[in-house]
Amino acid sequence: MIAMTMLAPAPATPALPVESHPAIVWVALAYFAVVAAISVWASRRTRTAKDFFVAGHGIGLVALTVASVSTSVSGFAFIGGPGLIYSIGLGAMYIVLPASVTNVMGAWVLAKRMRLLGEARGLITVPDAIGARYRSPAAQALSGIAILVGIVGYMATNALAMGVVIDALFGIGIGWGIWIGMGVTLAYSVAGGILAGIYVDVFQGTLMALASVLVFLFVLKVGGGMTGISHRILSVDPAFLGPWGKITPLAALSFFFVFAVGSLGQPQGVHKYYMLRDPLQLRWYPLLKTLGLILVLLLYFGVGVGVKSLVAGGAMPALRAPDEATPAFLLRFTPVVLAAVVFSGVAAATMSAVNSFINIGAAVVTHDLPVALGRRLSNELRWGRISTVVIAIAAAALAQVSGSMVAFLGIFGWGLFACTLVPALAIGLNWDGATREGALASIGTGLVLTLCFETMSYLKVYSFPAGVTVSGLSLVASILVFFAVSWLTRGGRGSEIDPDVRLVMEV
Amino acid sequence: MTRRLALAALAGSALLIAASYATAVLPGGAPPAAGWGMALGIPATLVSLMILGAARPGQGIGRLAWPFAFVGGALVLGFGLALALPADEAAGVPLYLGLPLRAAVILYGIGLMPIAVLPVAYALTFSTQTLSQADIDRVRLAGEAWARGRASVASADSAGGGAHGSVSVDSTTASQDDELAAAAGTVGR
Known part of the structure; x- marks a missing residue:
């Protein structure tokens, strides 16, 4: 959620300070050419709705891992995240620290069960799994609607972020940046569906991991190692390197809670479990993904503390805005080619996030809602492509016309997914006492609380006390409602489970 | 039985976290106990979710009890030390792997140490505890x-x-x- 806020200022906000250096433009063009080549290749392999939405359950372990890392970090890890560390110190690390636990937790709680549900039932969406678990079209529809609401925010803010980054690369204006970025994304989303998205992610994730390590090494070199960096920061701003940074312990731990438990409800990550070719390859998935994330997040931490140290030591002027941390460091202290790779990678990362969400949104519109209504569409692939175009155009238009509202839309994405999907999906697939009523109540609670609290907060009708986040509050409330309603309705028809689903829950 | 205990721990830890949030509306803001509630509630939530996912009927969690206990303990200890140790970040303090003590406990103890344990335990127990042909x-x-x-x-x-x-x-x-x-x-x- 913070990703969106940091990456996607209102259209009136000045662009990122990237100079239109010829090397940067050429690297960006080469990057887009590779993306185009991958989409042409993928389009020739996309023949059915299953290919379009879950890559035909045919992705190998390494490709899935790199793509999953890529989708997890988005552009936030390279622009918004370092800026947030520069602003609030180590408190910003609580957004990424849970990565040491969440990947393996997701593997135990969801990966096996989701992949086996795909095996048994041929499921292709996250709401599919909820519908099958509770034998409930209503739960499938409600979770689909919750995902759509969250996607509206993510899509619009990522579209704006694309516009900001593409404008920074080519100097064409944010409005044109939005439409060109969306056009490129749309081309490979419509043609190659999630298959194109996966292999674009593999390409850009590999490059970003490499670039992140190199940038981190440059930070250590310029800053005199971690010891030199810390000494300079401690001499002017000791609180920055306190265990909570410049926020309260409750706020920092609230970040940790939301980003740790909430990771189990992010459809762009959970959905990928369906795609693995061989379920037994899950064995190495958490280890590889965690190591990949650590590499990519070196830039997040390194640039955040490195720039703070350089500013503290007088080697850099103070930043005008926190989001300038990465561009300013790259342009001053790294070779232009490395800077160009990172800038292009940020553009590709936002496109990758948009592609994932377009695909998930299209699946909800063309698959989940019709299935929930008992009227399955006859040609899901064709309708999938049509809804991809409609969703993309709507998101780009929303990004361009909604002004400061777009940041608000992006704020609640992560939290909304977390509090609507974690109880019904992550807990429900591991607890046979969960009931249909409990699932519906928890999804409804998460949806209503998040929308109401975020709106009240945005309109300044009510401000929550320091340290209390809307997403944390809504997540814990929806978990408690799930337990309470399931307990109150236990033993009824809503607690019945199909035998094959029960088997998946118990193996 | 293992799953029931994990579910009870999950519900209990959710209540603890909710109570921590609730204290923030008290006059004067969140008391120090709110941080302690989160420091205990978050590890309990994460470990109980992992147990819930890993437990198999009739087998429980087997050898996974050790890595789960280690990581749960490391999280509680890490958050606890960050809350309990005095704030001594200042110029000239000793650094541990380049960071002041409390920051090192959080970044290395919570951000890195579980990586050496959990994914490895998952891979080593995969065929017996997680999934077989x-x-x-x-x-x-x-x-x-x-x-x-x-x-x-x-x-x-x-x-x-x-x-x-x-x-x-x-x-x-x-x-x-x-x-x-x-x-x-x-x-x-």
Whole structure:
């Protein structure tokens, strides 16, 4: 959620300070050419709705891992995240620290069960799994609607972020940046569906991991190692390197809670479990993904503390805005080619996030809602492509016309997914006492609380006390409602489970 | 039993976190106890979710008890030390791997140490605790039985003039449930 806020200022906000250096433009063009080549290749392999939405359950372990890392970090890890560390110190690390636990937790709680549900039932969406678990079209529809609401925010803010980054690369204006970025994304989303998205992610994730390590090494070199960096920061701003940074312990731990438990409800990550070719390859998935994330997040931490140290030591002027941390460091202290790779990678990362969400949104519109209504569409692939175009155009238009509202839309994405999907999906697939009523109540609670609290907060009708986040509050409330309603309705028809689903829950 | 304990711990830790949030509305803001509530509630939530996912009927979590206990303990200890140790970040303090003590505890203890334990434990116990080819084969058979059951209900519906020729998810009959259960070799509730 913070990703969106940091990456996607209102259209009136000045662009990122990237100079239109010829090397940067050429690297960006080469990057887009590779993306185009991958989409042409993928389009020739996309023949059915299953290919379009879950890559035909045919992705190998390494490709899935790199793509999953890529989708997890988005552009936030390279622009918004370092800026947030520069602003609030180590408190910003609580957004990424849970990565040491969440990947393996997701593997135990969801990966096996989701992949086996795909095996048994041929499921292709996250709401599919909820519908099958509770034998409930209503739960499938409600979770689909919750995902759509969250996607509206993510899509619009990522579209704006694309516009900001593409404008920074080519100097064409944010409005044109939005439409060109969306056009490129749309081309490979419509043609190659999630298959194109996966292999674009593999390409850009590999490059970003490499670039992140190199940038981190440059930070250590310029800053005199971690010891030199810390000494300079401690001499002017000791609180920055306190265990909570410049926020309260409750706020920092609230970040940790939301980003740790909430990771189990992010459809762009959970959905990928369906795609693995061989379920037994899950064995190495958490280890590889965690190591990949650590590499990519070196830039997040390194640039955040490195720039703070350089500013503290007088080697850099103070930043005008926190989001300038990465561009300013790259342009001053790294070779232009490395800077160009990172800038292009940020553009590709936002496109990758948009592609994932377009695909998930299209699946909800063309698959989940019709299935929930008992009227399955006859040609899901064709309708999938049509809804991809409609969703993309709507998101780009929303990004361009909604002004400061777009940041608000992006704020609640992560939290909304977390509090609507974690109880019904992550807990429900591991607890046979969960009931249909409990699932519906928890999804409804998460949806209503998040929308109401975020709106009240945005309109300044009510401000929550320091340290209390809307997403944390809504997540814990929806978990408690799930337990309470399931307990109150236990033993009824809503607690019945199909035998094959029960088997998946118990193996 | 293991799952029941994990569920109880999960519900309890959610209540603890909710209580921590609730204290923030008290006059004067959140008391120090709110941080301690989160510091205990978050590790309990994460470990109970992992136990819930890893436990198998009749087997519990087996050897995974050790890595779960280690990581739960490391999280509680890390957050606890960050809360309990005095704030001594200042110029000239000793650094540990380049960071002041409390920051090092958080970044290295919580951000890195679990990586050396949990994914490795997951991989090493995968075939005994998580998934085997036999499990996959049983699930495939159960899925095929379910699909046959759906097809027979759909043909019966359409022979009897069922609405739209479609089948509600709820329409599986008790006898089909029995057939599916037999095919799946499913275990009892």
